[in-house]
Amino acid sequence: MVDLLANRKREQTARGTNRLVSELFDDRRGGSQLKDPTSMAIQLYDQPGFVPLKGPDSSLAELTDFICAAQMARADDAHLGELPHEDESGPSHVHGDPPKDKKRKFFEDERWERKKHRAYEKKHMDDDETIRLPNPMIGFGIPDEPWHMSHRTLPEPAIGPPYFYYENVALAPKGVWNTISRFLYDIEPEFVDSKYFCAAARKRGYVHNLPIHNRFPLMPLPPSTINESLPLTRKWWPSWDPRTQLNCLQTCIASAKLTERIRKALEDWDDEPPLHVQKYVLDECRKWNLVWVGRNKVAPLEPDEIEMLLGFPKNHTRGGGISRTDRYKALGNSFQVDTVAYHLSVLKDIFPGGINLLSLFSGIGGAEVALHRLGIPMKNVVSIEISETSRNIVRSWWEQTNQKGNLIDFTDVQQVNGDRLEQLINSFGGFDLVIGGSPCNNLAGSNRVSRDGLEGKHSALFYDYFRILDLVKCIMGKNQ
């Protein structure tokens, strides 16, 4: 059994990837036997498609994977490992009655174990170090606000080339952003709510090494209220619905049955419904992001409307064989273009001739659309996206917007190795920007089934973002 506490301690005391690198490196040079988590990690990471860089400079690239894997293995240990026994209260003390039946007892025990586990995690987590979300969530600054941070000092290893930009949900389980930040060269994440850029909230964290002075927003500025964004709803908006902005646009929408129930609940009242009905309707409207489209009629947003709110061109995700539900899903998983573009705007002066882009988890091409709308030419775009329909969307957008550059696409980030990256980098001289938002479904609060954190099946692909970014850094550094 691996010494869980020692590992956790080590993880806590390690400050930054460099420290992790050197620790692991020293272990290896000293010829010491690989410890359990590491060998587990190597097995874990011994997947088809992963090929470490060859040659004299391979050590860093290998170490990168090494660290990822070790981290993952350690996290696994934390899940599987037995917790220290707590002597005082047990389930029977909490639930005074004797268990009613076997099933119930099992259920209660499960709950108890989970609670104990969390209590343990809390007790042993360095609370001071946990990243807290800013309020208001305006990151390092938003357009038309007097308060701006114009300069920051990046840790030395964080500095490009290439520039990079990583995105994920802000409200991830505790500690997730600490881990992300630690891997991404100890850069402090920038947390921004897109409600400052459009009429819908979208609380996201961004880790990037871009300059932050002289940012500018996309023009024209999108409308910032529901009223202005969806003018047809104005006529039907009841005075007792105080919403001026929408909640986060998600991947699921309300059922037709629900909107019908709401209509029925309202039809008995001539003017204002009683308070309890108002509350019911408003709660559902907030929960499902419903808008008023007729007398007593609410409806979920149409895909076109979501496209518009997120800053995509109309019909961006329409047609080409994509179903309606897949449209909602792809849109719900996407960037808010204006928000991202504001951060990327600083690249315009740095690269007047255009950029080479590596886009991971491209989805429907939020990054590409943002750069295009900023007027930053894309010379070569390597886009990696697992969904065929999403790749088709980006491809057809690329053709319809008469892009001059090359769009090269791949399917799976896990298949991208050092050799392939080296080829690409040699063929057009390196990437200027590595951008991507890795899967959030194991981090997002809406997930009641598998909110497993960064080690979750899908969200663990974050480590591939880091692996690929670090490979690019290594290869480009080598060629200088």
Next chain:
DNA sequence: CCAATTATGAGCGTGAGG
């Protein structure tokens, strides 16, 4: 027509922040 695929509706729980 029948089988296969896809769409819909409902229910699902909790952590974190204010």
Next chain:
DNA sequence: CCTCACGCTCATAATTGG
């Protein structure tokens, strides 16, 4: 206390495709 969250799974219904 309150609100909010780039979701998942299952059963069932609807649609597609040969």
